[in-house]
Amino acid sequence: MEILTFSKGHLEFEERLGNFLDTEVIPDIEKWEKEKIVPKSIWKRMGEQGFLCPCLPRKFGGTGGDFLHSVIVARQLARTNHNGLAAFIHSDIVVPYIESYGSADQQKKYLPGCVSGDIITAVAMTEPDAGSDLASMATTAVENNKDVVINGTKTFISNGVNCDLVVLAARDPDEKDPHKAVSLYLVESGTPGFKKGKPLEKMGWKSQDTAELFFTDVRIPKAGRLGKKGRGFKMLMAKLQQERLVCVVSTVYFSKNMVDWTTNYMKKQRTGPKPSINSQAVRFALVEMATEIKIVEVFMEKLVQQHMAGKNIIKETSMGKYFATDLVKRTALRCLDLIGDFGSLEECPVARTFRDSRITSIFAGTNEIMKEIIARFSFS
Amino acid sequence: MDFSLTRFQKSILKAAKEFAKGEFDKDIAADMDKKGKFPENIWKKAAGLGLAGVHMNGEAQGSSLAMTDQVLTAGALCAADSGLGTSVAGACRGAECLYLAGNEAINANFLYPMLDGEKLCACAFSEKSGCLDFSDISATAVDQGKFLILNGKKEYVLFAEPADFFIVLCRVPSDQAPKAETSLLIVEKKTHGIHISPLGEKLGLRMSPVADVEFSNVPVPVSNLVTDPGTGLDIVQKFLIIDQVSRAAMAAGIARGAMDRSLDYTKQRKQFNTFIADFEVTQHKFADMAVQIRSAELLIFEAAWLIDQGRFEKDIAAMALTAASMAAVNVADEAVQLMGGYGYMSEYEVERFYRDAKAIRITHPCGRGLKNSLAKEVIKRKNQWKF
Numbered sequence: 001m002e003i004l005t006f007s008k009g010h011l012e013f014e015e016r017l018g019n020f021l022d023t024e025v026i027p028d029i030e031k032w033e034k035e036k037i038v039p040k041s042i043w044k045r046m047g048e049q050g051f052l053c054p055c056l057p058r059k060f061g062g063t064g065g066d067f068l069h070s071v072i073v074a075r076q077l078a079r080t081n082h083n084g085l086a087a088f089i090h091s092d093i094v095v096p097y098i099e100s101y102g103s104a105d106q107q108k109k110y111l112p113g114c115v116s117g118d119i120i121t122a123v124a125m126t127e128p129d130a131g132s133d134l135a136s137m138a139t140t141a142v143e144n145n146k147d148v149v150i151n152g153t154k155t156f157i158s159n160g161v162n163c164d165l166v167v168l169a170a171r172d173p174d175e176k177d178p179h180k181a182v183s184l185y186l187v188e189s190g191t192p193g194f195k196k197g198k199p200l201e202k203m204g205w206k207s208q209d210t211a212e213l214f215f216t217d218v219r220i221p222k223a224g225r226l227g228k229k230g231r232g233f234k235m236l237m238a239k240l241q242q243e244r245l246v247c248v249v250s251t252v253y254f255s256k257n258m259v260d261w262t263t264n265y266m267k268k269q270r271t272g273p274k275p276s277i278n279s280q281a282v283r284f285a286l287v288e289m290a291t292e293i294k295i296v297e298v299f300m301e302k303l304v305q306q307h308m309a310g311k312n313i314i315k316e317t318s319m320g321k322y323f324a325t326d327l328v329k330r331t332a333l334r335c336l337d338l339i340g341d342f343g344s345l346e347e348c349p350v351a352r353t354f355r356d357s358r359i360t361s362i363f364a365g366t367n368e369i370m371k372e373i374i375a376r377f378s379f380s
Numbered sequence: 381m382d383f384s385l386t387r388f389q390k391s392i393l394k395a396a397k398e399f400a401k402g403e404f405d406k407d408i409a410a411d412m413d414k415k416g417k418f419p420e421n422i423w424k425k426a427a428g429l430g431l432a433g434v435h436m437n438g439e440a441q442g443s444s445l446a447m448t449d450q451v452l453t454a455g456a457l458c459a460a461d462s463g464l465g466t467s468v469a470g471a472c473r474g475a476e477c478l479y480l481a482g483n484e485a486i487n488a489n490f491l492y493p494m495l496d497g498e499k500l501c502a503c504a505f506s507e508k509s510g511c512l513d514f515s516d517i518s519a520t521a522v523d524q525g526k527f528l529i530l531n532g533k534k535e536y537v538l539f540a541e542p543a544d545f546f547i548v549l550c551r552v553p554s555d556q557a558p559k560a561e562t563s564l565l566i567v568e569k570k571t572h573g574i575h576i577s578p579l580g581e582k583l584g585l586r587m588s589p590v591a592d593v594e595f596s597n598v599p600v601p602v603s604n605l606v607t608d609p610g611t612g613l614d615i616v617q618k619f620l621i622i623d624q625v626s627r628a629a630m631a632a633g634i635a636r637g638a639m640d641r642s643l644d645y646t647k648q649r650k651q652f653n654t655f656i657a658d659f660e661v662t663q664h665k666f667a668d669m670a671v672q673i674r675s676a677e678l679l680i681f682e683a684a685w686l687i688d689q690g691r692f693e694k695d696i697a698a699m700a701l702t703a704a705s706m707a708a709v710n711v712a713d714e715a716v717q718l719m720g721g722y723g724y725m726s727e728y729e730v731e732r733f734y735r736d737a738k739a740i741r742i743t744h745p746c747g748r749g750l751k752n753s754l755a756k757e758v759i760k761r762k763n764q765w766k767f
Contacts (some may be wrong), residue, residue: 117734131720133651201410203716204610252719271748281748300669319541333709336583336738340747341536344739345590346581354738358716358731359724368661 003301006068013065014072017051021080029082032207033352036199038084040120040162046087047117053091056099061112067308071249078253081349083356084207088250089158090114093243094121097167097184101227101235106186110165122163124154124213125236132309132369134169134236135178139215141170141185143222143229148185150193150218156363160211161196164189168215169232182232186224193218204355241317243364245307250318251328251360255293258328258350259286262335265342276338287337289331296324315377322370325360332357383681389449396431396453400460409461409587410726416586418471418542419464420500427497431457433469433626434495435687436479440628447622447684451629455677458633459640461729462736466630467587471539473626474501474547477564477619481606488690490545490566502543504534504567504593505616506744514562514616519595521565527599528552530567533592540576540591544569548595549616552609562612566604573598581624584732584739617692620745624697625683628704631740632680635673635704635711638733641716645722656718665714672707679703686750695757698750705746708737 006014024045032038046052054069056062063069070092077087095114098106098121113119117155130137135281139152150170157163166187175181187194197212227235263286276282303320330352336343343350361367385393403422412419426432435450445453458465478523493499519532532550540546546567567574575594582590588647643666646656656662662715679700686693712734716723723730740746 129650130650136651195500201726203726203735279748281751329713333713333738336742337747339742340749341743344583344585344743345579346583347579348583349585355735358572358713358722358734361717362720362724368717 004068004071006072009237010068010072013054013069014076016049017072017076018079020045020049020051021076025085026080029080029207032084033082034206034280036206037161037209038207038225042085043087043090043120043162044117046085047336049114052087052117053095053111053115055091056095056111056115060099060107061115063115067304070246071304074246074250075253078250078257080255081352081356082207083205083256084209086158086208086244089123090121092246093239094167095234096242097123097226100239101184102186104241105223106138106226110186113164114122117261119164120159120162121165121167122157122159122213123167123169124157125169126154126156128153128155131206132366135182135233137169137171137182139168139170141168141183143225145222147222148220148224150185150187150215150220152215154213154215156200156210156212158208158210160213161199162211163196166194166213167226169236171232172230175230179233180230182236183229183249184226184232184235185220186226187215187218187220191218191220203358204352205359206209206355209337241307241312243316244317244321244370245303247360247364248296248303248317248324251324251357252293252297252300253325254353254357255289255328255331258331258335258353259289259293261349262286262338265339270356284340289334292327293331296320300324315374318365318370318373318377321364322361322367322374325357325367328353328357328360389452392445392449392687393452393456395429396456397460397526399426399431400457400465404457404464406461406729409464409729410732413586413726413732415464416581416589418539418589419467419587420542422464423468423471423500424497426457427472427495430495431468432472432495432497433457433473434475434479435622436495437717447625447687448681451680451684454626454682455633456631458630459637462634462637462733463587464584465633466585466635466736466740469626469630470541470588471500473619473623474503476622477503477547477615480615480618481564481611483648486566486606495647499544500539500542501545501547501752502537502539502567503619504537504540504546504594505549505706506535506537508535514549514613517549517551517562519548521548521550521552521556521563521600523552523602524599526602528565528602528605529563529597530573530600534595535592536579536590537593538590540593541578541589546574546593547606549612552605554609560608560708562604562616564612564615565600565608566606567595567598567600568604569599571598576690577669581738584639584735584737585743621692621694621697622687623686624701624745624750625680627740627746628676628683628697628700631701631704631737632673632676633710634737634740635669635676636731637706638708638712638715638730638737639669639673641728641730641733642718642723645719645728649719662693662718665718669707669711669714672703674708676700676704676707695754695761698754700758701746702750702754705737705741709734709741710739 054065058064117190142149168185171181193216199209266277333349435445435447454469521528521530548565552563553610573596578591683696715730722728
């Protein structure tokens with residue numbers, strides 16, 4: 001029934017990644033969850049092993065893999081049941097901006113480091129007062145003959161503390177049309193005036209260094225602009241398809257893992273003398289969840305296939321993002337219902353997935369925004 | 381049928397709200413939640429004011445609340461803060477058992493100090509987590525003259541660590557009842573032979589810590605027998621009904637608190653030049669929340685009123701807890717969504733309300749066990765709806 005075909009090479013990549021995560025990532029997750037950040041060294045190790053930016057062409061220092069490698073990374077990272085090492089944000093969301101819109105100099109300067117893990121990236125769009133309504137962003141970038149001066153605050157930025165390079169969206173205060181005002185800039189960590197906040201305290205994604213970023217009279221050379229002036233909004237919209245698709249892929253695998261874990265738990269647990277899995281209510285609940293996930297998985301694979309063929313599937317991806325992120329939340333809630341008391345303890349892995357997955361229907365465009373997009377594409 | 385609150389109820393509701401306003405602090409709550417600590421000082425103060433979540437039908441000293449009053453105060457405390465509210469209103473749950481048993485000597489030594497916030501207890505009933513049926517418990521206290529020697533293992537005991545004493549459901553074999561009928565026994569924490577294994581960090585209700593407790597040859601004075609052998613289970617069954625209603629009240633309070641916070645937020649947060657509260661879909665979400673909360677509350681009031689009438693009706697209590705815990709999860713979930721990225725941040729509290737709501741929903745007594753027992757009652761009724 002699978003739509004995607006993974007080659008021997010893909011599966012070897014997956015096996016290598018799986019082994020790597022087993023030995024170098026999974027044993028440290030509890031520690032990272034407490035420390036609210038993952039060490040930069042693990043990014044470096046991921047890079048050394050060829051697990052960062054696996055789709056980047058060889059001419060940029062990548063391994064030239066296809067998007068199925070990203071699917072594999074999402075599948076394997078879901079297995080670790082944490083989100084601190086958010087490699088897909090770097091590999092599939094931020095780096096593609098540089099790959100697609102960067103000048104030859106920018107590509108040469110940054111992409112090899114992005115592959116090796118020496119440069120960790122973040123994308124800064126959201127602001128305290130501009131979430132869903134991106135066009136209302138207040139961060140300004142004033143360009144003169146030789147440089148750009150940036151002022152503003154960004155929030156909820158993944159990899160916000162670890163990042164070495166930020167793809168920043170900011171507006172030209174003189175341009176009144178908000179859709180033409182936004183440009184993208186590459187801001188390096190350490191640039192005077194660029195400060196990072198502490199990792200934010202949140203429900204889940206505990207080991208992810210999501211943070212606020214502050215820009216006060218940050219001066220970068222004019223060559224630090226990414227792409228054409230005023231085209232920021234278009235570039236963001238163009239890249240959101242892949243960003244949202246990765247959310248769909250990831251949440252499908254997180255959902256599957258929860259049902260697998262819960263199924264095993266219900267086999268071991270007893271209700272009276274019998275295994276809990278013998279209960280009809282338990283069996284139906286597990287079957288319903290597995291069915292829903294299977295249907296969404298097939299849709300997800302279709303989306304991946306179309307995306308790889310270069311199709312514009314913004315509407316369908318928005319449908320997938322809304323449905324799959326609601327599904328992962330619903331699945332977590334239902335699995336916890338079946339697990340009962342043990343589910344209320346952090347020792348239960350589903351408890352963490354429940355906390356972690358709750359953000360997915362909010363980030364990368366809330367599901368309300370997804371429905372607005374789908375409606376716009378469908379009815380006008 | 382009169383749905384209005386009495387003057388007394390209005391005044392205690394006000395007192396509970398004022399207490400929470402004065403004593404509950406957002407930062408303290410976030411800190412206690414993170415550390416998984418029981419807010420002992422706040423609980424003591426609440427107990428001193430009769431707000432520690434015990435109903436005594438106006439009989440005992442220290443608290444004069446009826447169940448219909450108690451659900452109001454518990455709800456108000458949990459609306460103010462889901463974590464502090466549930467731990468303050470839930471810490472004394474065992475007092476209900478002692479009150480039901482009505483043993484004067486025990487009450488003087490254990491119940492009244494508990495009502496004054498001097499002693500905290502933990503109910504050690506369940507031996508199998510998630511199981512509502514206590515008829516096959518195996519913890520046993522053997523009479524050795526002056527002392528009973530207690531052996532047994534209890535699972536998922538709330539407040540085991542901060543408690544000063546345990547109320548243990550166990551079997552006490554005697555010549556008359558060789559089958560060893562159940563009884564309730566008070567075991568002071570300081571007694572040797574008690575081993576407490578904390579169950580670690582929790583998903584929600586973190587201020588109500590939980591542990592497994594093992595009793596190995598624990599000597600307990602005979603005078604600590606709360607009930608005559610054979611009546612323990614009966615009291616626990618009644619207690620469970622009270623407990624379900626009071627947990628339902630907490631859940632409904634959590635739902636209200638989450639809704640209030642998301643209302644405040646969406647009324648001041650603008651996106652696309654529109655207050656989020658002004659979007660049609662947002663307004664419908666609030667309408668749905670209100671329906672769920674109100675229906676749960678009406679069930680809770682009926683269930684509480686039945687208890688005040690001396691009618692311990694399993695099904696209404698189970699319905700109240702089912703409806704309220706579902707409402708709490710749904711409403712808190714929607715509150716998180718309405719508050720977007722901020723909803724996911726601990727500073728904005730609703731993520732904690734959501735976790736606490738889910739913890740009430742899945743922990744004992746709730747979930748499949750509760751549904752099974754409710755289903756039996758409903759089917760037994762054969763369309764004969766009683767009111």
